[in-house]
Amino acid sequence: MIGFSLTDEQRALQELARDFAQNEIAPMAPELDRTGQYPYALLKQAHSLGLLNVTIEEEYGGGGLGWIESSLVGEELAAACAGVTTAANANELALTPLHLAASEEQKRKFISPIAKEGGFAAFCVTEPGAGSDVVSMRTRATKKGSEYILNGTKHFITNGDVAHLLTVFAVTDPEKKHRGLSLFAVPADLPGITRHHMGEKMGHRASDTAEIVFEDVHVPAENLLGQEGDGFRVAMETFDRTRIGIGAAGVGIARAALEASIKFAKERQQFGQPIASFEGVQFMLADMAVKIDTARLAVWFAAWQVDEKLPYAYASAIAKAYGSDVAMQVATDAVQIHGGYGYMADYKVEKYMRDAKLLQIYEGTNQIQRLIVAKALLKEK
Numbered sequence: 495m496i497g498f499s500l501t502d503e504q505r506a507l508q509e510l511a512r513d514f515a516q517n518e519i520a521p522m523a524p525e526l527d528r529t530g531q532y533p534y535a536l537l538k539q540a541h542s543l544g545l546l547n548v549t550i551e552e553e554y555g556g557g558g559l560g561w562i563e564s565s566l567v568g569e570e571l572a573a574a575c576a577g578v579t580t581a582a583n584a585n586e587l588a589l590t591p592l593h594l595a596a597s598e599e600q601k602r603k604f605i606s607p608i609a610k611e612g613g614f615a616a617f618c619v620t621e622p623g624a625g626s627d628v629v630s631m632r633t634r635a636t637k638k639g640s641e642y643i644l645n646g647t648k649h650f651i652t653n654g655d656v657a658h659l660l661t662v663f664a665v666t667d668p669e670k671k672h673r674g675l676s677l678f679a680v681p682a683d684l685p686g687i688t689r690h691h692m693g694e695k696m697g698h699r700a701s702d703t704a705e706i707v708f709e710d711v712h713v714p715a716e717n718l719l720g721q722e723g724d725g726f727r728v729a730m731e732t733f734d735r736t737r738i739g740i741g742a743a744g745v746g747i748a749r750a751a752l753e754a755s756i757k758f759a760k761e762r763q764q765f766g767q768p769i770a771s772f773e774g775v776q777f778m779l780a781d782m783a784v785k786i787d788t789a790r791l792a793v794w795f796a797a798w799q800v801d802e803k804l805p806y807a808y809a810s811a812i813a814k815a816y817g818s819d820v821a822m823q824v825a826t827d828a829v830q831i832h833g834g835y836g837y838m839a840d841y842k843v844e845k846y847m848r849d850a851k852l853l854q855i856y857e858g859t860n861q862i863q864r865l866i867v868a869k870a871l872l873k874e875k
């Protein structure tokens with residue numbers, strides 16, 4: 495059975511997210527973009543409204559909802575400010591490995607303080623020498639008695655500087671390659687951890703991006719999530735879910751860019767008439783809408799696959815790659831429709847264009863998403 499209508503609860507959540515995004519986030523977005531301030535107050539509000547950690551179990555403080563709901567919220571937040579959305583999504587990204595691999599006791603211990611009390615978490619995979627090639631990571635966790643000793647450097651970590659909890663992926667057995675990666679819940683205040691804010695970014699400036707250095711950090715063995723060797727599988731399963739959120743953010747940015755373009759095209763007069771009366775502009779607006787509506791379907795389909803417990807890696811790679819490509823294309827066209835004004839910071843569309851770019855890069859670049867799609871296509875049946 496195929497249905498595209500939202501339930502009353504889903505519509506109510508969408509409206510709640512839209513009201514909060516447009517009334518609270520949108521007015522702050524230009525200043526956060528200019529100053530790079532971390533949006534503590536907005537995230538606190540989002541947490542109290544139930545707009546954070548949407549897919550994490552309710553008993554540990556999450557929303558207990560599905561990826562459709564998470565996508566609805568993500569689109570609304572990103573239509574107001576992608577930077578705030580990235581900061582918000584970072585929690586779900588960091589808590590999903592615990593949701594997938596932690597024991598009940600670990601969930602109570604590590605997820606609850608974040609999800610119930612509005613704390614922050616960060617997902618730590620990427621290293622200076624290991625980006626797309628996750629398996630080449632060098633951070634080591636060496637077992638010594640009842641502890642693991644953690645050494646290494648993670649970088650480009652969203653929420654890295656503000657997080658209370660770090661979900662850290664490290665090598666426990668270098669001989670076993672991807673089966674030699676493990677994951678740990680690491681309180682961010684353990685001795686031996688230093689964190690540095692990484693320089694200025696093109697966009698998403700309201701989010702925090704940090705480098706984290708682990709020097710002989712003693713992590714209790716009970717902080718190992720799942721079994722030794724589970725790290726790669728859990729990281730990939732996490733991305734297969736959270737990438738849907740990147741697609742949803744792409745739809746949000748693109749929608750905002752289209753709305754701004756329609757308004758501008760109706761107001762801007764050239765050759766004695768609004769530029770919206772020119773077919774060349776109308777076709778651009780129509781193409782933007784075609785892309786946004788198809789991207790939203792791709793996102794909802796992938797989210798539905800997860801919620802229905804169907805295989806979702808292929809659909810989520812498409813949702814991420816297509817949703818973020820659409821955001822980039824639509825934001826670029828929005829700048830074009832605005833002409834010279836589109837290039838100026840006073841108009842919102844140049845921010846949309848800067849923000850869209852990151853969606854094509856993080857949580858697996860769009861080249862990596864295409865590899866996932868191609869691998870599925872070429873697999874022997």
Ligand SMILES: Cc1cc2nc3c(=O)[nH]c(=O)nc-3n(C[C@H](O)[C@H](O)[C@H](O)COP(=O)(O)OP(=O)(O)OC[C@H]3O[C@@H](n4cnc5c(N)ncnc54)[C@H](O)[C@@H]3O)c2cc1C
Pocket residue numbers: 584616617618619620624625626627649650651652653695698703852855856857858859860861862865
């Ligand atoms: C603002 C920001 C926030 C981030 N947040 C986090 C976070 O919270 N946690 C975290 O762990 N990481 C995070 N990242 C890291 C992000 O996921 C990586 O930047 C991304 O995976 C790409 O890795 P890389 O930058 O090392 O690029 P590389 O892997 O070096 O890639 C460089 C180029 O080569 C291409 N390429 C690489 N391999 C292939 C291939 N096999 N086939 C075709 N093309 C290929 C890539 O597509 C890309 O175009 C963040 C990054 C940024 C910029």
